[in-house]
Amino acid sequence: MGEVDAESRGDHSSNWRAPYRRVLIAIPVGIAVLEAVTVAWGWAAGNRQLLKDGLDWSYDVALYGVAALTFGREARAERAVAGFVAAVMAAAGAHTLYDLWDKIVAPRPIEFVAxxxxAxxxxxxxxxxxxxxxxFRRIDHPIVQATWLSSRNDAISTTLYSVLNLAARATPELRWPEYALDLLAAALAFQASFAILSTLLRERRREKP
Structure with missing residues (x-):
């Protein structure tokens, strides 16, 4: 019954904490390796888009890394981290909008291998x-919700980006689907930031006598 009960009871059982911590530690380590490979390739090839894609992983390394370092500490520290994640998600949304503007002003060449x-x-x-x-998605805990919402957004946006990138290779003159997806990615980031802050507010209300 362990995991299912832990989900259904929200944060009232600690059975989920050890496996969640292991996942939380493995994620930033794996992402950091992927980022290093992507950035090194982009730098060596002089590929601006690939370099940008690699540096974008920094958001995830910071998000999951800080969450892993503080998970299980006092509630105040965990809430602070959740607030940090909300800020990172908002910054990612703003960065996506800036990158969209840059793509429109200076369209980037499409290179098949990179x-x-x-993708x-x-x-x-x-x-x-x-x-x-x-x-862990149903556990009502600030850090769990922060990391879950971030992973959900990444899965949606990266999968859609990959499909559109394939279309872009076939029809390089067609750019509007990519621009529309940037707007969707920014909206998801801002929504996640709002959802995390809402979870924090619920936590504070529960603590009040």
Whole structure:
């Protein structure tokens, strides 16, 4: 009954904490390795888009890394981390909008090999993270909700990006689907930030006498 009961009871059981901590530690380590490979390739090839894709992983390394370091500490520290994650998600949304503007002003060339590597690695990483956090998604805990919402957003946006990138290779003159997806990704990031802050407010209300 362990995991199912832990989910249904929210944060009232600690059975989920040890497996969640292991997943939380593995995620930033794996992402950091992928980021290093992508950035090194983009730098060596002089590929601006691939370099940008690699640096984008920094958000996830920071998000999951800080969450892993503080999970299980006092409630105040966990709430602070959840607030940090909400800020990171809001920053990611703003960065996505800026990147959209930059794409419109200076359209980037489409390169088959680099784009294929970035798309496949991003989807694989996003789905692996989503699978790792899936069983914890119903636990009403600030850090759990923060990491779950982040993984959900990544899985949706990266999968859609990959499909649109394939379409872009076939019809390089068609750019509006990519721009529309940027708007969706930004909206998801802002929604996640709002949801995390809402969870924090519920936690504070429960603590009040």
């Amino acid at each position: 784009l294929g590597f970035a 496949v690695s991003a989807v694989a990483a996003a789905l692996a993270i989503l699978a790792g956090l899936w069983r």
